[in-house]
Amino acid sequence: MYKYNDFDAAFVRARCAQFRGQVERRVDGSLTEEEFRPLRLMNGLYLQLHAYMLRVAIPYGTLNPDQMDQLAYIADTWDKGYGHFTTRQNIQFNWPKLPDVPDMLDALADVEMHAIQTSGNTIRNVTADHFAGAAADEIADPRPVAELIRQWSTDHPEFQFLPRKFKVAVTGAEADRAVVRAHDIGLVLKRHNGELGAQVIVGGGLGRTPMIGKVLKDFISFGDLLPYLEAVVSVWNLLGRRDNKYKARIKITVHEHGIDDIAARVEERFALIRPDFDESALDALAQIEHFFAPPVFANKPVDAYTRAYENDRMFRAWADTNLAAHKDDGYAIVTVSTKAHGKTPGDATSAQMRVLAQAARDWGHDELRISHEQNVILPHVHKSNLPALHAALKAVDLATANIGLISDIIACPGMDYCALATARAIPVAQGIATRFDELKLEHDIGALKIKISGCINACGHHHVGHIGILGLDRAGVENYQITLGGDGTETTVIGERTGPGFAYDEIVPAIERLIAAYLEVRDHADETFLATYRRLGMGPFKAALYPPKEDSAHAA
Numbered sequence: 148m149y150k151y152n153d154f155d156a157a158f159v160r161a162r163c164a165q166f167r168g169q170v171e172r173r174v175d176g177s178l179t180e181e182e183f184r185p186l187r188l189m190n191g192l193y194l195q196l197h198a199y200m201l202r203v204a205i206p207y208g209t210l211n212p213d214q215m216d217q218l219a220y221i222a223d224t225w226d227k228g229y230g231h232f233t234t235r236q237n238i239q240f241n242w243p244k245l246p247d248v249p250d251m252l253d254a255l256a257d258v259e260m261h262a263i264q265t266s267g268n269t270i271r272n273v274t275a276d277h278f279a280g281a282a283a284d285e286i287a288d289p290r291p292v293a294e295l296i297r298q299w300s301t302d303h304p305e306f307q308f309l310p311r312k313f314k315v316a317v318t319g320a321e322a323d324r325a326v327v328r329a330h331d332i333g334l335v336l337k338r339h340n341g342e343l344g345a346q347v348i349v350g351g352g353l354g355r356t357p358m359i360g361k362v363l364k365d366f367i368s369f370g371d372l373l374p375y376l377e378a379v380v381s382v383w384n385l386l387g388r389r390d391n392k393y394k395a396r397i398k399i400t401v402h403e404h405g406i407d408d409i410a411a412r413v414e415e416r417f418a419l420i421r422p423d424f425d426e427s428a429l430d431a432l433a434q435i436e437h438f439f440a441p442p443v444f445a446n447k448p449v450d451a452y453t454r455a456y457e458n459d460r461m462f463r464a465w466a467d468t469n470l471a472a473h474k475d476d477g478y479a480i481v482t483v484s485t486k487a488h489g490k491t492p493g494d495a496t497s498a499q500m501r502v503l504a505q506a507a508r509d510w511g512h513d514e515l516r517i518s519h520e521q522n523v524i525l526p527h528v529h530k531s532n533l534p535a536l537h538a539a540l541k542a543v544d545l546a547t548a549n550i551g552l553i554s555d556i557i558a559c560p561g562m563d564y565c566a567l568a569t570a571r572a573i574p575v576a577q578g579i580a581t582r583f584d585e586l587k588l589e590h591d592i593g594a595l596k597i598k599i600s601g602c603i604n605a606c607g608h609h610h611v612g613h614i615g616i617l618g619l620d621r622a623g624v625e626n627y628q629i630t631l632g633g634d635g636t637e638t639t640v641i642g643e644r645t646g647p648g649f650a651y652d653e654i655v656p657a658i659e660r661l662i663a664a665y666l667e668v669r670d671h672a673d674e675t676f677l678a679t680y681r682r683l684g685m686g687p688f689k690a691a692l693y694p695p696k697e698d699s700a701h702a703a
């Protein structure tokens with residue numbers, strides 16, 4: 148876990164003090180809301196539908212128990228007792244009162260957290276694989292690189308007024324759990340002739356023009372990484388379309404200029420600025436790596452686990468669904484679902500946060516992660532502790548065995564909170580989860596990712612859902628478009644639209660028809676929805692979604 152140095156601590160405190168002054172001036176009327184807006188956005192404070200919203204960064208999704216407890220304290224003291232984990236490893240508080248926000252930021256600073264660069268046209272919270280440092284398939288822990296990028300990009304003078312927001316994600320494993328191909332820059336750590344470095348992918352993104360990133364450089368050594376990234380961002384800063392905010396993202400620049408032209412410009416810029424970077428970044432990286440040294444793993448029997456697995460059906464279902472392979476055989480990676488059927492995906496109450504913090508202390512080597520799928524991860528749990536952990540989670544409704552299943556839905560806040568929303572997203576997720584829980588089909592259906600956004604901005608990643616749902620406004624009525632076949636992993640694909648959208652009342656039944664069709668046409672029980680879609684294409688699913696009407700069938 149990274150620990151702030153004196154510079155980090157002083158920097159964050161200074162920003163808190165500065166913002167306190169700005170809030171005071173807004174409260175006493177010396178600043179208008181318009182004048183205050185850019186100042187609050189510099190500190191992650193949005194104005195949503197009903198209230199302000201504070202977006203707090205969780206760099207590369209990593210938290211320690213004290214930080215999680217502090218989030219619970221903040222939720223209780225200045226919000227409504229819960230927080231919302233987002234698809235970008237942030238937590239959002241939906242109901243702060245403006246005069247309280249400086250106190251919230253101070254409370255965050257007490258545990259080395261802040262809301263800087265969680266908004267605005269700048270490099271946003273750097274995200275990473277939520278299984279970092281634990282996954283069996285990992286080549287290298289992506290977090291030291293992510294931290295290096297965080298330090299380089301935070302308050303970087305050249306990058307405070309970029310053409311648009313800029314998002315960087317890092318993975319160090321074969322499986323992509325960070326959706327790196329849908330980011331402005333995605334880094335995939337890899338080895339080349341024994342040396343560790345990164346593949347640089349650029350120009351991915353969701354939103355209104357979804358695009359999959361392209362490989363800009365197959366391998367860059369860590370020594371060259373920061374000047375190379377600086378060259379990429381600088382080239383875009385110069386070329387990026389400031390005339391049209393919808394065309395301002397780097398994906399459009401890459402599309403308009405072509406990847407070869409961008410690569411040539413980046414190389415040119417890189418050659419120019421490389422001499423300005425000394426080797427201190429490598430020293431910094433070595434120091435940072437030290438903070439992320441893996442815990443000492445215990446070597447002890449796993450009998451308690453085996454006994455519970457054999458005798459307790461609920462535990463077995465949970466273990467089969469929510470555990471992932473750890474690099475140490477005696478351990479498991481636990482994904483805790485925030486998606487109990489009928490609940491708001493990504494919401495955690497303060498009581499739940501405290502249980503998670505204590506679980507991490509008792510059984511999880513003091514580590515927690517937030518995933519882009521809006522769940523919480525305990526990356527290092529010895530198998531013998533899993534039954535106790537499961538019991539503790541069960542007590543606060545956190546033991547739902549649904550990771551990767553149909554009710555493990557990503558949903559943005561949509562019309563329930565977001566000022567940009569064109570439709571509701573949360574109730575659609577709740578409706579689908581509740582319906583398939585009633586049908587008791589969830590485990591039979593198997594791996595399936597549904598992702599829902601309440602508008603074209605795609606905060607809920609609907610483009611890369613196996614089933615994507617996009618809520619739109621059609622003449623004042625909510626309408627939901629379905630896309631199929633999207634994929635947010637190492638084989639990223641943007642989903643295809645099925646056809647006309649569905650009304651709010653129709654969307655859950657439409658999903659039900661889609662799933663019934665899948666169960667009908669799958670080759671065998673292990674053929675996933677995505678595999679079936681890839682084998683058969685849109686045909687059977689479209690037929691299920693848009694059955695011919697009785698009348699028109701007769702007329703024909």
Ligand code: HEM
Nearest residue numbers: 193233234235311352353354355559560565567604605606
């Ligand atoms: C006040 C609430 C929010 C506002 C105003 C907002 C605004 C936006 C906008 C305007 C875009 C499109 C950016 C572009 O293409 O240039 C976007 C994209 C995105 N937002 Fe949000 N958002 C909000 C909340 C959220 C939440 C709650 C999440 C996570 C659940 C989220 C995650 C994302 C992601 C992942 C994208 C992906 C599109 C991309 O940049 O590739 N946002 N957001």
Ligand code: SF4
Nearest residue numbers: 559565568601602606
């Ligand atoms: S997708 Fe639209 S509705 Fe959902 S959070 Fe983003 S901006 Fe708001």
